[in-house]
Amino acid sequence: MFGRDLIRNISIIAHIDHGKTTLVDRFLDITGTVEHRRMKDQFMDSMDIERERGITIKSKPVKLNYTARDGKTYEINIIDTPGHVDFNYEVSRSxxxxxxxxxxxxxxxxxxxxxVGNTYLAIENDLELIPVLNKIDIPNANIEETLAEIVDLIGYKAEECLLASAKTGEGVVEILEAVIERIPPPSGDILAPLKALIFDAVYDKYRGVVVHVRVFEGSVRGGDRIMMMSSREIFEVIEVGYFLPQMVPTDSIDAGEVGYIIAVIKEVASAKIGDTITGATNSTPEALPGYRVAKPMVYAGMFPGMPEYYEELRKALDKFKLNDAALVFEPESSPALGFGFRVGFLGLLHMDVVRERLEREFEITCILTAPNVVYRVTMNDGTVREITNPASFPEPGEFAKVEEPFVELSIITPSDYMGNLIGFITTEKRGEFKAVENAGKNRVVMKFVTPLSEIMFDFFDRMKALSRGYASMDYDIIGYRESNLVKVTILVNKETVDSLSFIVHVDKEYAVAKKVVDKLSELIPQHQFQIPIQAKARGRIIARSDIKALRKDVLAKCYGGDVTRKMKLLEKQKEGKKRMREIGQVTIPQNAFLAILRIGDEE
Incomplete structure (x- = not known):
């Protein structure tokens, strides 16, 4: 056990692909934490999907023992953070x-x-920051300009920034020395009642939930009874330990330290990220600040590739939820896709990751319908309903107002592309331009307020295309605002198909509805009868496209004779087609549902 003055607890803030995992690899090398024969690149990214995409999805802590130049051995706890905006709350807790x-x-x-967004989060938490320029060894490294950006955007002096290459190891020892010198040791009284922050939790099928904690006050050891302060649930501790980076048991975790707790916890939902753990009998009077329940912001229908795999998908989602408390789901059915679930996600990347992990880890093929945000509808009687499925959106006249979530959007881009992006966001995405600031040589930071639903479809790709790949974005949800929204219902052969309904702003209702009916008329195969595809909004049909009937040449056997004979045959065929349309069933293929995902904004 180390004295608290020899402990340092740090995080690494970095954008995707800026070299965070490689830097941790070098730390593990220098401190000898991992045996050389076990070492591999991206050591801390254990999932295939993390290694392939170069992103951190599930943060993993690690404890290093580093002998500094002053001859003392320090305990450095690195608490990793996910790099994507969807996991912003987890970043703030880390x-x-x-x-x-x-x-x-x-x-x-x-x-x-x-x-920049995560740096402001760190400043709000009163953290001491060490700016580091990575990848200085590569030919196109632009050190002077990047230093100027750090000075302009974050306010640090150029001489305070360290230069390093995580790949070659150059400057990495200086980073560890700076951690010892600049970052203060933790405070906390080991004799006070236990107060520990949960910054992550994972499910182990043999041992239940493993809770990752930072102890602020007191200590915790095997046999203690602990209480979760948000739910008042009480559990008995079986084991405590450190991350080296594998889990290694110890006698106790004391104030200032980072480690894990295994108690008899059966569900991750009982160990909520951001919650405070205290003693069951000798408890702390107030919890650590900042805890909130992670709420899904995006909902989509999820269906098994084959209807008979519905039960397997349910079991897979149940198991997945053990490791991801932010995921919520409930049963749903669709005429074309059969039985499935309405699933809530933190954002689009979270949705993509969940789908891919279900396919890889549980070998289940999933079909996702078009995602939508959570709308808030105030009914005429004053009650407020949260709408997660467009099919349950009330009819005109039943409600007083509709609100949708808005975000504050920050975009950093070279100034050459500023005009293109402002035009795109304000005209096509209902965005409101707020401000622009200089961000170093030839770069600007633009601020917008825009609906969350507008940045869900085709936004990222369009932004990258308009800026030739140079722009980057971040957003913060700022709450709900009233909007003039309508539900567009799709009718196929005059029958409503709820799964194809969508909610759109009144200014876009015709343009999007027309695209949807035209696309469906291309994707639904021809039948023996004509199929009308209609879009209905506010009680009237606003767009229509027809699929022509498959025709049989009934005149092929008519050789010569009076024209009335031909007319009689065609009239008979026409009557048959009419009767078939009345009783016929239209088969909508699955790819028609998936195509709606790409329609939102193809202007």
Missing amino acids: LAACEGAILLVDASQGVEAQT
């Missing part, structure tokens, strides 16, 4: 468990929008 952070910036790419 930062709350630290006293300092390394701000890692790629010298070739410069400061990105998400890095």
Whole structure:
């Protein structure tokens, strides 16, 4: 056990692909934490999807023992953070468990929008920051300009920034020395009642929930009875330990330290991220600040690739939820896709990751319908309903107002592309331009307020295309605002198909509805009868497209004779087609549902 003055708790703030995982690899090398024969690149990214995409999805802490130049051995706890905006709350809780952070910036790419957002989060948590320029060894590293951006955006002096290459190891020892010198040791009284922050929790099928904690006050050991302060649930501790980076048991975790707790916890939902753990009998009077329940912001229908796999999908979602408390789901059915679930996600990346992990880890093919945000509808009687499924949106006249979530959007881009992006966001995405600031040489930070639903479809790809790949974005949800929204219902052969309904702003209702009916007329195969595809909004049909009937040449056997004979045959065929349309069933293929995902904004 180390004295508290020899402990440092840090996080690493970095944008995707700026070299955070590689830097941790070098730390593990230098401190000898992992045996050389077990070492591999991206050691801390254990999931295939993390290694392939170069992103951190599930943060993993690690404890290093580092002998500094002053001859003392220090305990450095690195509390990793996910790099994507969807996991912003988890980032804030990880930062709350630290006293300092390394701000890692790629010298070739410069400061990105998400890095700025996470830096402000760190400043709000009163963390001591160490700015580091990474990848200085690559030919296109632009050190002077990137230093200027750090000075402009974050307010640090150029001489306070460290230069390093995580790949070659150059400057990495200086980073560890700076951690010892600049970041304060943790405070906390080991004799006070237990007060520990949960910054992560994972499910182990043999041992139940493993809770990742930073202890602020007191200590915890095997046999103690602990209480979760948000739910008042009580559990008995079986084991405590450190991350080296594998879990290693110890006698106790004391004030200032980071480790894990295994108690008899059966569900991750009982160990909520951001919650405070205290003693069941000798408890602390108030919880640590900042806890909130993670609420899904995006909902989509999820269906098994084959209807007979419905039960397997349900079991897979149940198991997945053990490891991801932010996921919510309830049963749903669709005429074309059969039985499935309405699933809530933190954002689009979270949705994509869940789908891919279900396919890889549980070998289940999933079909996702078009995602939508959570709308808030105030009914005429004053009650407020949250709408997660467009099919349950009330009819005109039944409600007083509709509100949708808005975000504050930050975009960092070279100034050459500023006009293109402002035009795109304000005209096509209902955005409101707020401000622009200088961000170093030839770069600007633009601020917008825009509906969350507008940045869900085709936004990221269009932004990258308009800026030739140079722009980066970050957003913060700022609450609900009233909007003039309507539900567009799709009718196929005059029958409503709820799964194809969508909610859209009144200014876009015709344009989007026309695209949807035209696309469906291409994707639904021809039948023996004509099929009308209609879009209905506010009680009237606003767009229509027809699929022509498959025709049989009934005149093929008519050789010569009076024209009335031909007319009689065609009239008979026409009557048959009419009767078939009245009783016929239209088969809507699955790819028609998936195509709606790409329609939202193809202007």
